Amino acid sequence: MPNKPNVLLVGAGGVGAMASFALEYSGESSVTSVLRSDYAHVVENGFKINSCDYGRGIRYRPSNVVNSIEASKQYGPFDYVVLATKCIPGVSSMIDIIAPAVSKDTAIVLIQNGIGIEDEALFKCPGNVILSGVSMIASSNVKGHIEHSDRDFLSVGYFENVNLTNEHQEKVCKRFVSMYKNDKNQCVFDENVKYSRWRKLVYNAGLNPVCALTEADVGRLEIFGGTDSIIRKAMKEVIAIAKSDGVELSEALMDFMIRSKDPVYYRPSMLVDIDKGNPLEVEVICGNPVRIAKKNGVEAPYLTLIYDLLKVVQGRIMEKRGMLIVPKERQVPK
Amino acid sequence: MPNKPNVLLVGAGGVGAMASFALEYSGESSVTSVLRSDYAHVVENGFKINSCDYGRGIRYRPSNVVNSIEASKQYGPFDYVVLATKCIPGVSSMIDIIAPAVSKDTAIVLIQNGIGIEDEALFKCPGNVILSGVSMIASSNVKGHIEHSDRDFLSVGYFENVNLTNEHQEKVCKRFVSMYKNDKNQCVFDENVKYSRWRKLVYNAGLNPVCALTEADVGRLEIFGGTDSIIRKAMKEVIAIAKSDGVELSEALMDFMIRSKDPVYYRPSMLVDIDKGNPLEVEVICGNPVRIAKKNGVEAPYLTLIYDLLKVVQGRIMEKRGMLIVPKERQVPK
Numbered sequence: 319m320p321n322k323p324n325v326l327l328v329g330a331g332g333v334g335a336m337a338s339f340a341l342e343y344s345g346e347s348s349v350t351s352v353l354r355s356d357y358a359h360v361v362e363n364g365f366k367i368n369s370c371d372y373g374r375g376i377r378y379r380p381s382n383v384v385n386s387i388e389a390s391k392q393y394g395p396f397d398y399v400v401l402a403t404k405c406i407p408g409v410s411s412m413i414d415i416i417a418p419a420v421s422k423d424t425a426i427v428l429i430q431n432g433i434g435i436e437d438e439a440l441f442k443c444p445g446n447v448i449l450s451g452v453s454m455i456a457s458s459n460v461k462g463h464i465e466h467s468d469r470d471f472l473s474v475g476y477f478e479n480v481n482l483t484n485e486h487q488e489k490v491c492k493r494f495v496s497m498y499k500n501d502k503n504q505c506v507f508d509e510n511v512k513y514s515r516w517r518k519l520v521y522n523a524g525l526n527p528v529c530a531l532t533e534a535d536v537g538r539l540e541i542f543g544g545t546d547s548i549i550r551k552a553m554k555e556v557i558a559i560a561k562s563d564g565v566e567l568s569e570a571l572m573d574f575m576i577r578s579k580d581p582v583y584y585r586p587s588m589l590v591d592i593d594k595g596n597p598l599e600v601e602v603i604c605g606n607p608v609r610i611a612k613k614n615g616v617e618a619p620y621l622t623l624i625y626d627l628l629k630v631v632q633g634r635i636m637e638k639r640g641m642l643i644v645p646k647e648r649q650v651p652k
Numbered sequence: 653m654p655n656k657p658n659v660l661l662v663g664a665g666g667v668g669a670m671a672s673f674a675l676e677y678s679g680e681s682s683v684t685s686v687l688r689s690d691y692a693h694v695v696e697n698g699f700k701i702n703s704c705d706y707g708r709g710i711r712y713r714p715s716n717v718v719n720s721i722e723a724s725k726q727y728g729p730f731d732y733v734v735l736a737t738k739c740i741p742g743v744s745s746m747i748d749i750i751a752p753a754v755s756k757d758t759a760i761v762l763i764q765n766g767i768g769i770e771d772e773a774l775f776k777c778p779g780n781v782i783l784s785g786v787s788m789i790a791s792s793n794v795k796g797h798i799e800h801s802d803r804d805f806l807s808v809g810y811f812e813n814v815n816l817t818n819e820h821q822e823k824v825c826k827r828f829v830s831m832y833k834n835d836k837n838q839c840v841f842d843e844n845v846k847y848s849r850w851r852k853l854v855y856n857a858g859l860n861p862v863c864a865l866t867e868a869d870v871g872r873l874e875i876f877g878g879t880d881s882i883i884r885k886a887m888k889e890v891i892a893i894a895k896s897d898g899v900e901l902s903e904a905l906m907d908f909m910i911r912s913k914d915p916v917y918y919r920p921s922m923l924v925d926i927d928k929g930n931p932l933e934v935e936v937i938c939g940n941p942v943r944i945a946k947k948n949g950v951e952a953p954y955l956t957l958i959y960d961l962l963k964v965v966q967g968r969i970m971e972k973r974g975m976l977i978v979p980k981e982r983q984v985p986k
Contacts, residue, residue: 534965537982538967581983619953619957623957626878629878630876630877630882633877
């Protein structure tokens with residue numbers, strides 16, 4: 319099977335593990351999975367998956383399991399390198415990390431949240447196809463145990479690379495869609511990546527950070543008044559910024575997103591990161607929209623304050639993880 | 653000593669315990685202290701006080717120690733009832749609680765944070781003098797052990813009660829000042845209560861809630877960028893709202909307040925409440941200024957969002973304390 323597409327998958331949280339499973343489900347591609355904390359466990363036992371799409375009690379071990387990019391190279395070259403990690407520029411550059419596994423024909427697939435996430439990849443890999451994956455799954459990984467509770471819906475398009483023809487980028491993208499899609503999940507070719515990403519941001523830039531800041535799930539946020547007092551205002555700002563960026567979103571989306579996890583007391587990913595003490599996706603979810611608002615002269619006081627508050631929380635998290643050090647004696651002006 | 657003023661002191665946190673000590677220090681008044689969690693310990697051992705004003709290792713037991721307002725009545729009638737509790741309308745009405753100990757000649761002294769805290773007292777006790785105490789102390793009480801680290805400065809005035817003459821109110825107020833003041837602390841008659849309370853709010857409405865929301869002390873807040881990005885904007889809004897309420901505050905106050913705890917990594921009272929899981933003084937510190945802004949047509953998006961976020965946090969704290977119940981099944985629109 320020399321022509322079976324070869325995929326490197328980096329990041330095996332709830333999203334990454336299910337992407338890996340989907341890609342191998344129909345046998346149309348071979349996945350090498352880079353794991354860190356779950357490595358030994360998955361080598362020995364595989365993932366245990368309870369899935370609303372595929373069934374419960376599934377054992378799944380990717381074709382190859384490695385614990386570093388360096389080690390993955392023995393299974394290359396790769397047609398696709400899929401990044402299903404958090405996107406936290408300033409904390410780590412995933413593009414630099416995957417570079418050794420990227421050859422000139424590798425397409426890089428970013429299944430990540432936020433706006434402006436493609437800039438670094440387009441800049442550092444000017445000859446490669448860069449794909450956008452917008453995932454609407456609900457899935458968590460606790461020590462190799464995957465709980466997948468809400469249907470896998472992945473929309474894949476390409477971030478336009480002016481050095482390549484659109485025909486080529488579309489072909490590479492559609493090939494990925496056909497590998498990913500099966501009779502249990504949904505995967506579609508996304509003709510308008512920019513629209514899809516702004517659309518998802520209506521959810522992410524409002525509910526995600528506000529739940530993180532208040533440590534309330536979406537249900538409690540609503541009961542305690544925050545959905546009406548905060549979320550609708552923040553979402554309106556996202557819609558206005560998107561418009562200034564050339565993307566028209568309907569205001570009806572606001573209620574669609576607010577109701578999208580009914581009737582679950584759902585904890586959005588950024589709140590889960592708070593629970594776990596993980597760094598937050600502050601810049602791609604909050605920072606980039608705020609910068610676009612500023613550049614385009616759009617008033618966004620709510621998103622701006624939410625961003626500024628989250629940056630302080632991020633500092634606290636990074637200090638706790640030893641990623642930055644606060645001086646013992648506080649330095650103050652004389 | 654039939655003319656020695658008789659004081660009931662409710663609330664023996666860091667502020668209340670030091671107020672009790674100050675009032676008895678020169679022997680010019682007699683204090684009955686109402687304690688709850690520290691009652692048994694203080695009856696037996698007194699408070700242990702380490703004070704920057706009075707010295708270390710002091711043992712102090714108020715003249716009378718009781719565990720309820722009902723029990724305090726045996727030591728009445730009281731010339732002054734001092735409230736040094738948190739002010740949390742909607743959670744508990746302290747005016748209703750102290751009512752049995754208030755007679756027609758009792759002055760009620762509110763040593764509490766916030767704006768608009770006098771409304772309930774003036775409404776429910778229309779014949780009584782209501783005093784305002786603005787305290788600039790730093791003092792904490794951990795199980796009867798008082799750490800008093802920053803000088804006791806108390807400014808006392810009267811909330812104008814139109815049913816009484818100003819001469820009478822001033823006399824009652826100045827008597828309290830003379831009882832409280834001694835050679836170790838500072839206590840002054842406050843000619844302009846409204847000014848003092850708005851002035852202190854420049855600190856309280858900015859640093860207090862933002863440190864609570866981000867769980868960062870004032871030093872970390874500054875290092876992580878929040879002092880410049882958030883606090884100055886919030887403080888400017890407080891100054892604008894104060895102006896709309898007839899109080900002119902200098903912008904130089906902002907830096908004075910920002911630097912006031914240098915060089916300590918200071919945790920403001922609302923952050924300490926978060927640490928302890930206590931209800932927050934949301935309404936008197938954030939809610940009332942926001943309502944005044946709205947009434948007077950002053951734009952205050954930062955204070956409004958901070959208030960709305962804190963209300964959600966308050967809901968979460970109250971749920972955890974069993975003060976409100978969230979339905980097991982989330983109620984959602986059909």
